[in-house]
Amino acid sequence: DAKTTQPPSMDCAEGRAANLPCNHSTISGNEYVYWYRQIHSQGPQYIIHGLKNNETNEMASLIITEDRKSSTLILPHATLRDTAVYYCIVRKETSGSRLTFGEGTQLTVNP
Amino acid sequence: NAGVTQTPKFRILKIGQSMTLQCAQDMNHNYMYWYRQDPGMGLKLIYYSVGAGITDKGEVPNGYNVSRSTTEDFPLRLELAAPSQTSVYFCASWGTGSYGYTFGSGTRLTVV
Numbered sequence: 001d002a003k004t005t006q007p008p009s010m011d012c013a014e015g016r017a018a019n020l021p022c023n024h025s026t027i028s029g030n031e032y033v034y035w036y037r038q039i040h041s042q043g044p045q046y047i048i049h050g051l052k053n054n055e056t057n058e059m060a061s062l063i064i065t066e067d068r069k070s071s072t073l074i075l076p077h078a079t080l081r082d083t084a085v086y087y088c089i090v091r092k093e094t095s096g097s098r099l100t101f102g103e104g105t106q107l108t109v110n111p
Numbered sequence: 112n113a114g115v116t117q118t119p120k121f122r123i124l125k126i127g128q129s130m131t132l133q134c135a136q137d138m139n140h141n142y143m144y145w146y147r148q149d150p151g152m153g154l155k156l157i158y159y160s161v162g163a164g165i166t167d168k169g170e171v172p173n174g175y176n177v178s179r180s181t182t183e184d185f186p187l188r189l190e191l192a193a194p195s196q197t198s199v200y201f202c203a204s205w206g207t208g209s210y211g212y213t214f215g216s217g218t219r220l221t222v223v
Contacts, residue, residue: 034211036211036212041199041217041219042216042217043115043201043203043214043215043216043217044154044201044203044212044214045214046210046211046212046213047211049210049211087153098144098156098159098169099144099154099156099203099212100156100170101146101153101154101155102153103152103153104153
């Protein structure tokens with residue numbers, strides 16, 4: 001699976017959009033971009049995933065560049081409860097293929 | 112629908128003791144995984160299973176054993192506990208049609 005690079009930490013004001021970048025320059029054509037988050041020692045939680053089109057669900061939006069070498073997770077109106085470590089993971093979409101976690105980005109939402 | 116249930120939530124072991132961390136899921140997922148997370152670090156895969164009777168090693172399998180006799184259960188066995196195994200252990204599952212892994216709430220293990 002391709003390696004990802006994320007900033008170690010970011011801050012965001014409550015109510016503003018949080019934009020979390022991820023670089024995956026070695027991604028291959030059959031690899032998806034997944035985002036998970038981990039709120040203070042809880043189990044990671046799936047947020048969203050995509051292949052090449054932008055995706056949106058009730059939690060977030062995922063913007064993938066046209067060359068697929070980078071992506072951005074957008075939390076449109078961050079709340080204090082969004083403070084967490086966010087992991088960007090690239091994974092082949094084969095049945096049950098393993099998730100490999102990096103260090104992620106610690107997002108702190110400030111009041 | 113409970114999802115993934117891990118027991119116990121906390122445990123303190125003495126060096127050399129053994130224990131089994133329990134993981135059960137009620138979603139009929141074929142795939143199950145054990146991760147460990149050391150303080151301030153990302154998760155590392157210990158073992159995984161693609162179905163009952165089938166298991167395989169992940170990145171950091173030394174000092175651990177697993178079994179998968181049923182679809183629902185995937186226990187992790189620690190033999191001869193060492194301080195280096197002090198960590199938080201997460202179990203996860205995935206099934207066809209699922210968007211992402213479902214994780215349990217973790218077992219915090221301290222070896223002293």
